[in-house]
Amino acid sequence: MNYIGEHLLPGQLGHFFIVLAFVSSLVATFAFSKAANSVDPADEKRWKRLARISFGIDFLSVFFVFGTLYYIISAHYFEYFYAWNHSNRSLDTSYLLSCIWEGQEGSFLLWTMWHGVIGMLIMARGSKWEAPVMAVISFAQICLATMIIGLYFGDVFIGSNPFLLVREKFADAPVFARPDYLSLAQMQDGQGLNQLLQNYWMVIHPPILFLGFASTIVPFAFAIAGLWKKDFGGWTRQALPWSLFSAGILGLGIMMGAAWAYESLTFGGYWAWDPVENASLVPWLVLVAGIHTQLIFNATGHSLRATYVFFILGFSLVLYSTFLTRSGVLGDSSVHAFTDLGMNTQLLIFMLIFVLPAFALYASRFKFIPHIKKEEETSSREFWMFIGALVLFLSAAVITWQTSFNPIYNKITGQSTAAPEDVEFSFNKIQVFVAIVIALLTAVTQYLKYKKSTKEQWIKKILVPTVITAAITVTFFVVSGLEYDKKGPGFQAAIYLAFFASVYAVVANAAYIWAGLQGKLKAAGASIAHVGFGLSLVGILISASNRKVLSHNTTGINLKFDERSKEKPLENLTLIKGLATDMGAYWATYQNSDSTSKSGTISYYRVDMMKKDSSESFTLYPNLIRNTKGQEGFSNNPDSRHYWNRDIFSYITYADNMDNREDTTQFVNHSLKVNDTVYYSNGFFILNKVVPNPSNDKYQFSPTDTALMADITVFSKEGTQYAARPVFYVKDNEARYMLDTVFAQNIALGFSRVLENQQIELQVKESSRMVPFISLKVYEFPHINILWIGIILMTVGFGMSVVYRSRQGRLKAINKQKQAA
Amino acid sequence: MKKTHIIILIFIALAIAVLISFMGDLTTYDTVASARQKEGKFVHLIAKLDKSQPVNYDPIKNPNYMQFTAVDTLGHSTLVIYHNAKPTDFEKSERLVLKGSMKDGKFECKEMLMKCPSKYKDDVNANRNNLSAN
Numbered sequence: 025m026n027y028i029g030e031h032l033l034p035g036q037l038g039h040f041f042i043v044l045a046f047v048s049s050l051v052a053t054f055a056f057s058k059a060a061n062s063v064d065p066a067d068e069k070r071w072k073r074l075a076r077i078s079f080g081i082d083f084l085s086v087f088f089v090f091g092t093l094y095y096i097i098s099a100h101y102f103e104y105f106y107a108w109n110h111s112n113r114s115l116d117t118s119y120l121l122s123c124i125w126e127g128q129e130g131s132f133l134l135w136t137m138w139h140g141v142i143g144m145l146i147m148a149r150g151s152k153w154e155a156p157v158m159a160v161i162s163f164a165q166i167c168l169a170t171m172i173i174g175l176y177f178g179d180v181f182i183g184s185n186p187f188l189l190v191r192e193k194f195a196d197a198p199v200f201a202r203p204d205y206l207s208l209a210q211m212q213d214g215q216g217l218n219q220l221l222q223n224y225w226m227v228i229h230p231p232i233l234f235l236g237f238a239s240t241i242v243p244f245a246f247a248i249a250g251l252w253k254k255d256f257g258g259w260t261r262q263a264l265p266w267s268l269f270s271a272g273i274l275g276l277g278i279m280m281g282a283a284w285a286y287e288s289l290t291f292g293g294y295w296a297w298d299p300v301e302n303a304s305l306v307p308w309l310v311l312v313a314g315i316h317t318q319l320i321f322n323a324t325g326h327s328l329r330a331t332y333v334f335f336i337l338g339f340s341l342v343l344y345s346t347f348l349t350r351s352g353v354l355g356d357s358s359v360h361a362f363t364d365l366g367m368n369t370q371l372l373i374f375m376l377i378f379v380l381p382a383f384a385l386y387a388s389r390f391k392f393i394p395h396i397k398k399e400e401e402t403s404s405r406e407f408w409m410f411i412g413a414l415v416l417f418l419s420a421a422v423i424t425w426q427t428s429f430n431p432i433y434n435k436i437t438g439q440s441t442a443a444p445e446d447v448e449f450s451f452n453k454i455q456v457f458v459a460i461v462i463a464l465l466t467a468v469t470q471y472l473k474y475k476k477s478t479k480e481q482w483i484k485k486i487l488v489p490t491v492i493t494a495a496i497t498v499t500f501f502v503v504s505g506l507e508y509d510k511k512g513p514g515f516q517a518a519i520y521l522a523f524f525a526s527v528y529a530v531v532a533n534a535a536y537i538w539a540g541l542q543g544k545l546k547a548a549g550a551s552i553a554h555v556g557f558g559l560s561l562v563g564i565l566i567s568a569s570n571r572k573v574l575s576h577n578t579t580g581i582n583l584k585f586d587e588r589s590k591e592k593p594l595e596n597l598t599l600i601k602g603l604a605t606d607m608g609a610y611w612a613t614y615q616n617s618d619s620t621s622k623s624g625t626i627s628y629y630r631v632d633m634m635k636k637d638s639s640e641s642f643t644l645y646p647n648l649i650r651n652t653k654g655q656e657g658f659s660n661n662p663d664s665r666h667y668w669n670r671d672i673f674s675y676i677t678y679a680d681n682m683d684n685r686e687d688t689t690q691f692v693n694h695s696l697k698v699n700d701t702v703y704y705s706n707g708f709f710i711l712n713k714v715v716p717n718p719s720n721d722k723y724q725f726s727p728t729d730t731a732l733m734a735d736i737t738v739f740s741k742e743g744t745q746y747a748a749r750p751v752f753y754v755k756d757n758e759a760r761y762m763l764d765t766v767f768a769q770n771i772a773l774g775f776s777r778v779l780e781n782q783q784i785e786l787q788v789k790e791s792s793r794m795v796p797f798i799s800l801k802v803y804e805f806p807h808i809n810i811l812w813i814g815i816i817l818m819t820v821g822f823g824m825s826v827v828y829r830s831r832q833g834r835l836k837a838i839n840k841q842k843q844a845a
Numbered sequence: 846m847k848k849t850h851i852i853i854l855i856f857i858a859l860a861i862a863v864l865i866s867f868m869g870d871l872t873t874y875d876t877v878a879s880a881r882q883k884e885g886k887f888v889h890l891i892a893k894l895d896k897s898q899p900v901n902y903d904p905i906k907n908p909n910y911m912q913f914t915a916v917d918t919l920g921h922s923t924l925v926i927y928h929n930a931k932p933t934d935f936e937k938s939e940r941l942v943l944k945g946s947m948k949d950g951k952f953e954c955k956e957m958l959m960k961c962p963s964k965y966k967d968d969v970n971a972n973r974n975n976l977s978a979n
Contacts, residue, residue, distance in 0.1 A: 399847050399848065399849065400849070402848065407849075410849065411852060414852070414853065414856060415856070418856055418859075418860050421860065422860060422863055422864065422867075425864055425867070426867055429867075430871070440873050440874035440875070441871045441872070441873055441874075442871065442872045442873055442874050442888075442889040443871070443872065443889075444867070444870035444871055444872060445870070445872060445887040445944075445955075450867060450870055454863050594909040594928070595909070595929070596904075596908035596909050596929065596930045597908065598904045598905055598907075598908040600905065648933075658933045658934075660933070677908070677929070677930030678902075678904050678908060678930040678931055678933075740899075741899075742898075742899045742901075797904065797905060799904045799908035799930050801930075
């Protein structure tokens with residue numbers, strides 16, 4: 025059939041380039057391997073030439089594929105499944121890129137593009153390591169190309185092609201019987217982008233994170249090259265800037281994800297030990313361990329074997345995390361989770377094809393890897409650095425175990441084990457000790473010298489930072505303190521110890537820039553990164569321990585409804601429109617709500633906050649975003665008021681107009697006598713009696729007034745009974761009445777008139793919306809900015825080290841050449 | 846024996862101790878019947894909302910109290926009390942993972958995960974339906 029209006033050319037070109045990328049990376053892998061193994065320099069040159077050209081073609085191909093996909097999405101060619109499934113017309117141009125990485129194919133594409141860029145840089149640099157390192161990277165490019173190649177062999181398929189057409193995806197759908205299916209309404213617009221991803225962090229976080237993931241292959245590839253070429257220690261200096269770069273970018277990418285979670289998710293924080301978060305943290309920990317052993321080796325010749333393990337493991341863990349987060353094995357335990365594309369086997373092969381040969385090679389070469397028989401001195405820097413690396417590695421191992429034990433164990437044994445009761449605490453109680461040890465080592469180790477240091481000198485240098493840190497800790501303890509005592513005094517003490525250690529890391533490393541490096545800032549990258557790391561820990565400890573719930577339900581009167589409420593954390597507070605409500609130090613007033621976004625999918629709720637002493641007032645706009653993609657309901661999007669020393673963080677937990685129904689219901693009049701029954705949608709009510717001039721807990725009329733109260737019992741279908749007591753009275757010669765509302769049944773009753781024959785007129789209104797209100801959660805995160813500043817400093821420190829170390833490496837190479845000449 | 850080796854051994858011992866204690870903290874996925882047998886013990890109850898029974902949530906009276914009936918795949922049901930706000934689209938959920946424990950015949954829920962039709966995993970199928978709807 026000839027379909028009308030399809031644009032098939034971009035898709036065909038795009039797929040052609042995927043195939044080209046696959047073939048060229050295949051050729052590049054083969055040619056680089058040949059070049060790496062050749063003995064004859066002329067031979068090597070020929071192979072290398074072919075390899076470089078092939079890799080160049082691969083590089084251009086993957087960029088072309090990416091560009092084509094972007095073009096299809098931005099031109100709104102909804103005949104393509106990717107555009108149809110991940111974008112729509114109303115999307116802001118700035119979020120079009122996010123559409124690409126909403127799907128798995130797009131994120132694989134991002135990954136392979138970064139490999140391309142990294143490969144080009146390594147080739148530009150050119151060295152004797154180029155061929156074996158590039159052979160490994162090219163091999164990874166083959167694997168990644170298969171992820172998006174989309175080849176079908178009967179029922180078995182390899183990869184998922186991002187250029188699939190909708191009619192190919194849903195071949196059996198009846199609409200495709202028509203040649204003009206594109207003119208149908210459901211093909212005129214796409215499904216849109218998941219609302220949670222329509223956030224500026226989601227434009228930049230994935231590329232940075234994937235650059236981090238992609239760059240972990242470089243230290244891995246160097247390690248493999250070292251084993252392959254049996255030049256075991258020759259690569260470590262050249263690889264150092266790369267491993268520093270990788271750790272810096274991966275760390276930044278992870279924390280950008282944390283910032284996104286903090287700003288647009290509602291688990292009330294930036295870190296939840298979610299499997300997806302852990303999966304990216306673990307490679308980072310191992311990579312950082314590897315950098316430290318690499319430095320030890322460069323300076324002393326120790327720890328080369330450990331360096332191999334850490335770098336091989338770093339990349340392996342990236343592959344493992346890819347498998348874990350994309351295969352759907354995590355099931356219920358994660359909030360993230362990609363769509364399961366049914367590529368589990370392929371993902372498993374992708375992981376094993378690297379991990380098994382790499383460790384086999386390592387095992388077979390293990391005894392040739394040089395190591396120093398003599399042990400490190402206890403007073404040496406390398407000894408304590410190695411201990412630190414070991415602790416980081418164990419921390420990574422424990423996190424991996426805790427994250428992946430349940431899904432894997434259940435899969436194998438068919439058991440039904442589940443996460444611990446308090447998941448976050450099960451991580452925190454272990455990692456707080458890791459933080460203590462690592463932060464202490466970070467503080468003191470720089471002051472030790474490689475090989476051997478004298479005790480007196482070390483003590484002399486470390487004394488001042490130690491005293492300053494002790495002073496800061498004591499001051500902090502007195503002025504503010506850490507209030508987290510939920511888990512007992514033992515854990516609180518551990519937090520304090522961690523606080524001391526983290527401050528120590530900050531102070532000692534800042535001081536080291538002057539004491540150890542004489543203020544040479546160029547060489548201070550490591551110190552600055554350590555200061556940033558310490559600050560991040562300080563920020564985490566304060567903001568997490570001293571997080572306060574401001575929206576405690578303090579009204580008290582409501583609690584009778586639920587006897588056991590007192591022992592539960594009552595973190596939601598209901599604000600009735602226009603009514604100032606007591607919220608700790610503030611009066612909170614819900615003013616109004618309106619939709620301001622272009623497509624009307626976002627409803628903003630204006631909440632005015634005023635300090636009780638009127639010293640300050642501000643407005644929060646927490647909002648609800650209507651879900652797209654055929655999903656029902658809303659996602660709640662927090663809003664924060666930022667101060668230099670704290671954030672007031674709020675989000676909506678319930679809003680009465682979530683269904684966006686207009687309240688058009690009218691009152692219905694009933695005439696009834698005592699003991700008459702009236703039915704409403706969820707039950708009935710009976711007029712028990714009419715009480716003249718009632719004086720009770722609700723009304724205080726005196727015998728001289730003219731007032732009548734209808735005593736009504738409402739019986740709901742569920743068997744619950746409610747009392748309703750609307751009143752009719754005369755005041756200033758005017759008949760008036762007061763409604764009584766049974767909120768639980770959403771009915772309002774009014775005693776509007778006295779009729780003849782002892783009848784009264786009762787007005788009844790049923791509505792799901794009696795009073796506009798919202799339920800809100802408000803937290804205070806103190807000193808969260810310390811965390812963000814720490815992360816920025818750490819990234820800057822890594823960057824400075826990359827520059828410094830690669831310059832150092834180049835100078836060394838030049839000196840060597842001079843000596844040779 | 847080198848001191849590095851001793852330290853490594855100590856660390857490994859610590860790691861094993863930590864992992865064993867982690868195993869002790871693990872809980873289980875349960876049905877209503879098996880959760881009843883473990884009254885007071887923290888479990889993950891897999892069930893769905895019994896839509897024939899009312900969902901009681903009145904945020905004006907108390908935004909931190911919600912009560913509903915959950916029924917599991919075997920047809921057993923229990924009253925659930927949840928001390929938090931009602932999640933959006935709770936009534937439309939297809940599956941619930943309720944974390945908490947049985948207490949006096951009622952399930953005290955501390956935290957719940959909802960699986961809605963067409964959330965995450967199933968969105969392709971939902972989209973297929975969108976396509977066929979005209």
